[in-house]
Each structure stands twice: as C-alpha cells, then as structure tokens.
Amino acid sequence: MVINDIKITRSIIEEYYAFTRDFLDCDVVIVGGGPAGMTAAYYTAQQGLRTVVLESRLSPGGGMWGGGMFFNQIVFQPEAGEILQELGISYTANREGYLVVPSYRAVASLILAADRAGARILNGITAEDIMVRENRVCGVVINWTAAVKLGMHVDPLCIGGKVVIDATGHDAGIVRTYLDKSGGSLPEDEEERIRTSSMWAAKGEEMVVEYTRFITEGLIACGMSVSSLFNTPRMGPIFGGMLFSGRKAAELALDYIRKVKA
Ligand code: 48F
Numbered sequence: 208m209v210i211n212d213i214k215i216t217r218s219i220i221e222e223y224y225a226f227t228r229d230f231l232d233c234d235v236v237i238v239g240g241g242p243a244g245m246t247a248a249y250y251t252a253q254q255g256l257r258t259v260v261l262e263s264r265l266s267p268g269g270g271m272w273g274g275g276m277f278f279n280q281i282v283f284q285p286e287a288g289e290i291l292q293e294l295g296i297s298y299t300a301n302r303e304g305y306l307v308v309p310s311y312r313a314v315a316s317l318i319l320a321a322d323r324a325g326a327r328i329l330n331g332i333t334a335e336d337i338m339v340r341e342n343r344v345c346g347v348v349i350n351w352t353a354a355v356k357l358g359m360h361v362d363p364l365c366i367g368g369k370v371v372i373d374a375t376g377h378d379a380g381i382v383r384t385y386l387d388k389s390g391g392s393l394p395e396d397e398e399e400r401i402r403t404s405s406m407w408a409a410k411g412e413e414m415v416v417e418y419t420r421f422i423t424e425g426l427i428a429c430g431m432s433v434s435s436l437f438n439t440p441r442m443g444p445i446f447g448g449m450l451f452s453g454r455k456a457a458e459l460a461l462d463y464i465r466k467v468k469a
Pocket of ligand 1: 244264268332333334335376378432442445446449
C-alpha cells in the first residue's frame with residue numbers, strides 16, 4: 208500500500224466526527240477522567256447509558272499515575288477487590304493486607320474498561336461552564352484545553368447530558384461554577400461533619416463515598432471533588448474510595464435517568 212498523507216488526515220477527521228456525533232446529546236457527561244470519573248463511566252456505559260468522559264489533559268488517569276509521592280504503586284483496601292475484578296484490574300494482595308497495582312496498569316485497565324463498556328473519552332478538552340434549563344443542569348460548555356490555556360478568544364461548543372458528573376478532583380470545577388452562577392449552596396446534612404481536611408484515610412475514604420450525591424437537579428459530585436466541597440478528611444494515597452464513589456455516582460445517575468424517562 209502506498210501511504211497517502213491526505214487519506215490519513217481524512218481518516219482522522221472523519222473518524223473523530225463519527226466518534227463524537229452521536230454523543231453530543233447523551234445520557235451522562237462525566238467531567239474528569241481520573242479514577243472516580245473513569246469508574247463512573249464504566250458503570251454507566253455498562254448499563255447502556257450513552258456516556259462521554261471529558262478530560263482536559265491528554266492522558267486520562269488524573270492523580271492515579273503518581274501512586275504515593277511518585278512511588279508508582281496504587282493501594283486499595285481489600286473491599287475494593289470486587290470492583291477491581293469487574294474492571295479487569297489485576298492486583299496483588301500484599302502481606303499488609305492491601306491490594307496493590309502498578310499505577311500504569313491501574314490507569315490503563317480503567318481506560319480500557321470504560322472504553323470497552325462503550326464510553327466515549329474525549330481528551331484535551333476542558334469543560335469550562337455548565338448549561339442549565341429550568342433549574343436543571345443539562346450539559347457543559349467545552350473548549351480545547353490548549354485554547355483555554357492560551358487564553359484564546361475562541362467560542363466554545365457544548366455537550367448535553369441528562370446527568371453531569373463532576374469528577375474534576377480537587378477543583379470541583381463544575382459544582383463550583385454551578386454554585387457561583389446560581390448563588391446556591393451545598394445541600395446541608397443533619398449529620399455532624401468533621402470539619403477538617405487533615406489526613407485520616409479511614410474516615411476520608413468512608414465520607415467521600417457517603418457524600419457522593421446530587422448537588423442539584425442533573426448534577427452529581429463524585430471522587431475528590433466531593434472531598435474538596437465537603438471538606439472531608441484527606442485520605443492520602445489509597446484509592447478504593449474513588450472507585451466506590453464513581454460506582455455510586457453511576458448508580459445515582461442510572462436511577463435519575465430511569466425516573467426522568469418513566
Ligand atoms: O484528580 P483526579 O484523579 O480526581 P479523582 O478521580 O481521584 C482523586 C485521586 O486521584 C487522588 C486521591 C486518591 O486518594 O486523593 O487525588 O476524584 O482526576 C480529575 C481529572 O479531572 C480532570 C483533571 O485533568 C484530572 O485528570 N479535570 C479537571 N477539571 C476539568 C477536567 C475540566 N474542567 N474539564 C475536563 N477535565
């Protein structure tokens with residue numbers, strides 16, 4: 208075969224168009240391709256929901272690449288074994304009683320699991336705003352991360368979704384945009400909160416899952432964004448809570464979409 212430069216270019220453009228076209232108005236838009244967002248994507252796509260993950264960097268994976276202080280091993284509590292198996296992430300149970308996976312394997316397996324389940328992953332794209340109709344979050348405004356970083360005046364595009372999941376990590380950028388623009392506040396909880404972000408892995412892991420929830424109609428927060436919003440204790444380099452939080456966000460999205468459709 209004689210390699211043809213124009214055909215290569217056309218292949219890229221046509222495939223990208225076909226790849227995104229049917230997902231512009233989808234069921235679930237997940238902002239952030241870290242462990243929480245990718246796990247949520249796996250579970251929503253697995254249930255047949257049209258799912259898009261927007262990741263501002265070129266590589267999804269978020270804070271999972273670096274393990275702990277660049278030692279590239281990811282530690283999970285044994286309870287996460289079931290999710291790891293479902294996601295196809297092979298691990299070693301160590302003598303400390305934890306499950307351990309090299310970070311590159313954890314990230315690569317997560318991406319592959321979400322992809323095989325049918326999620327579309329759009330990298331290099333930043334969600335910079337939200338869409339709201341009748342007090343319901345119904346999509347996000349997007350632009351190339353490069354354009355955002357360079358401060359270029361390029362009008363954005365948008366992606367609609369029945370549910371938007373903020374999996375942006377510490378930034379909690381989507382929820383904070385919603386709160387800024389609506390003048391709203393976080394849902395209050397009757398329960399006493401531990402108002403500290405100091406490291407306490409056991410409590411942090413538990414609370415990040417507990418506080419994974421709808422912030423308003425159509426908008427769920429999961430993963431580290433929950434921790435940042437609700438100021439839960441730092442969990443440090445253990446990742447089971449991110450997977451549990453992502454799975455819970457997917458379950459919430461599924462229930463919500465079923466109710467909207469009913
Ligand atoms: O930070 P990140 O990994 O969040 P997570 O999935 O997991 C947290 C853990 O990695 C770790 C931890 C474990 O104990 O504490 O920190 O909750 O992934 C967030 C991803 O979202 C992307 C960002 O590049 C990262 O890959 N992101 C952030 N803001 C945007 C975004 C945005 N506005 N649009 C698109 N992507």
